[in-house]
Amino acid sequence: MRAVLETRRMAAAVRVEELEAELERVRAALAEAEEVLRCRVIGLEQYLEALAEADAPAVVADGVSQRKPVGPRQAVPHRQDAAGTEVLSVDYQALMAAAGEAGADGLGARRAAVVLGALAPAGWGARTRTATALRTE
Numbered sequence: 001m002r003a004v005l006e007t008r009r010m011a012a013a014v015r016v017e018e019l020e021a022e023l024e025r026v027r028a029a030l031a032e033a034e035e036v037l038r039c040r041v042i043g044l045e046q047y048l049e050a051l052a053e054a055d056a057p058a059v060v061a062d063g064v065s066q067r068k069p070v071g072p073r074q075a076v077p078h079r080q081d082a083a084g085t086e087v088l089s090v091d092y093q094a095l096m097a098a099a100g101e102a103g104a105d106g107l108g109a110r111r112a113a114v115v116l117g118a119l120a121p122a123g124w125g126a127r128t129r130t131a132t133a134l135r136t137e
Helices: 002-055 089-104 109-119 126-137
Strands: none
Touching: 002 109
């Protein structure tokens, strides 16, 4: 009987050692997962802050935008005290007039091509391109 009890005690001791080793492995995995979670929370916070900064209106002081450029874009200061369109060349005056007529919808590449095509020398190719662009608008 004593041998049976001793065998059971030894088996229980081995099981305890196995479970303690498993517990240490689980604790290490938990610590690693908590670190990954912490890093992801920080990354999410930084991402949300960047989005909030991008959505915030630019504060203009002395004509220079205070917004930092995001990615490859750059903030362009607002145009102030600029000369009128009369100092521009004829081509640019025509483009500015077409842009003003287009309003909030914008000029668009096709309309700009039409305006520039009408300013080109009146050769057969220029007339054909202008006529084609006008038909497809």
